[in-house]
Amino acid sequence: MSVDGGPEYPATTDLAEVATGGVALVDEPIAFDVEAIRGDFPILERTVDGAPLVYLDSANSSQKPRVVVEAIEDHYLNHNANVARAMHLLGAEATEAFEDSRAQLARFIGANRSEEVVFTKNASEALNLCAYTLGTSIRPGDEIVISVMEHHSNIVPWQLLAQRSGAVLRWFDVTSEGRLDLDKAVAEGLINERTKIISVTYVSNVLGTVNPISQIAALGHAVGATVVVDASQAVPQLAVDFAALGADLVAFTGHKMVGPTGIGVLWGRYELLAALPPFLGGGEMIEIVTMEGSTYAPPPHRFEAGTPPIAQAVGLGAAAQYLSAIGMDQISDHEHDITAYALQGLRTLPGLTILGPDEAVDRGGAVSFTLAAPDGQPIHPHDVSHLLDSRGIAVRAGHHCARPLHERFGVQSSTRASFYLYTTYAEIDALIDGLDYTRSFFGGLR
């Protein structure tokens, strides 16, 4: 697809194919039109000191289309009540809306049944839920395997579990290109009969790398390990099919997929969820409570103690519907084209080093890089992002909650530009111009 007269690209692996056979969408896809899509996101009309806002921080949090905000507004203004316990009209409407959203999410991610969708407050809580519940059967000497490219939310819960249980935490290294180093893992026997849990990211939030989840899951299942996946960066931009992915538990968040903040999802194979103990205790997650003890509700409610994020679930359901109507395959194609164009542009800038794959192959729409001034001095990402911000360009600067990965690449921090369905070629051009200006500014050449 060519938008804004964008250039032709060499044939590369399509992201949708990487997603282990995209889910078939029931909606007939409409032609992908970035300008029409941008019309759905009022915030993109903002200007910064007269310059148009260029929002390149969607891997951090995506913007929201009007339909999502309106769905939340309509819920609060017309249907608001608590779910599953209010026995009146509004309670019934709220419960129906909440459970309908669960069903929409189940369809969106390719779950076999909607009871496999657990609502949490974010992806971090979903991963902590995994670490806590799986952790009850972890013994000293057992091994938990993660990777060096994980977000802190997929590192710290497992460190805590290892400390609690006496288990050993190990990790996949990455190649210099930013791919998981599977050869090294095999050579050092990373996955073995002591491995009880493997938890890795589907798509790196820093490098953009798309990991071979099905292959890793097969390695894990061969030794009887449970395979957990952090799909926070995958679900927004790939057509996913969790039932076919091979993983056992998958976490993602709502706010990166044009949904609201305050809600995340844990998907799990039903039989596994049904075998897991509760996480948080409280209302909604119980069957019968006596002062001597309680029995617990079946999944998903067993894991949803207390009043859940109801309006957020409604908003997230609307988000899934919105993305499905456009078509995840088309969104994925657009993301691929934009990323290829950005990589091409970034490669023309002297002093710029891309962290991770510099070709748009098996790669998502987040590009992190370091930048040096013409005199060779590195320009700190804070300074880069501040200069870009003054031109209305929003990027992220820092370690992006992946400090070990930065350490692995020998850099303290990086600047990250990330793209989404509403990103245009003109915005990439603005980024490249802004970076060029930043180089001259700090090189004393302005």
Added chain:
Amino acid sequence: MKVEDLYQEIILDHYRTKHHSGLRQPYDAEVRHVNPTCGDEVLLRVRLDGDTVTDVSYEAMGCSISQASTSVMSDLVIGNDIAYDLDLYEEFLTMMQSKGQIEPDEERLEDGIAFAGVAKFPARVKCALIGWSAFRDAVLRAQSGPKASVVKEMEQ
């Protein structure tokens, strides 16, 4: 406010050529301060002689604002009475927390007044303060007894 006003020539000059940079012996206290949100770090040593700050040496990595501010700070505090320097710290802190409302005293803060503009950018105030907080912490530790070496995270 334009970003070019933030990055004044004084700041860029100090950033390109940091004054008093590098770790030196002898010292009475050493502290490491980090900003966990961006990873900026400063390892800083102070040498006291009675009530006088005779040396400040440091190794720092971070953005231009944090580097330049640490450089300016070292220029300002070396050779002074401890009490005078701690007052200077308070003055700089007040300026940085003023959101740009305070007219700084150039007689006392010298090149430090270039950071008045930074005070208008809340996200960058911590950058300008990291070296100063490390200095104050090191002085207090040097005064309070045997050679100290500590790591401290700036408050979020």
